[in-house]
Amino acid sequence: GESVGLHLPTLSVQEGDNSIINCAYSNSASDYFIWYKQESGKGPQFIIDIRSNMDKRQGQRVTVLLNKTVKHLSLQIAATQPGDSAVYFCAENVLTGNQFYFGTGTSLTVIP
């Protein structure tokens, strides 16, 4: 079966520092990836996505890096704020008609 795994289940960072959340995926055929943020009691919120024909994509304070050679995905959050505290999931997908596979999530805690 598919496997999307996160290297670290928890991450604590100081407010203002940069955060890096990692994700490993197993299906080399995956062509689309999404990072989600899930706050306590809420549904996952779309943060940023990237297609397999790209290595890097930037959003507001967030950057996603894709290394297809080692099947690794990372989410970088610049100047981390207390509001960034949440669980972050990566998800992979192969083609439009197929299901997404999710990692177990990394819990990010921002220390004021």
Next chain:
Amino acid sequence: KAGVTQTPRYLIKTRGQQVTLSCSPISGHRSVSWYQQTPGQGLQFLFEYFSETQRNKGNFPGRFSGRQFSNSRSEMNVSTLELGDSALYLCASRRGDQQTQYFGPGTRLLVL
């Protein structure tokens, strides 16, 4: 554009009962996927509906079923509830020709 909505938000049932959850996708989205989220198992895919047809199915028992209506709204039914069915049930929608998937707030089901 309104996001994905789910009703009810919270539900308490007893073992043996059945439950129906509802999901209204983002306007224009014809695909609806359902997920079960528990602390121990993370996000697990239940099924996906597209144009009133089940397109993908996860590894859940037949007690879990769903359907989609012509307006793309979807319902999920769980019969003969078990204690282990207590979870956050999430639905996500996407346009049929795109991979980007957006989640609703979820329905928190507690089985006593």
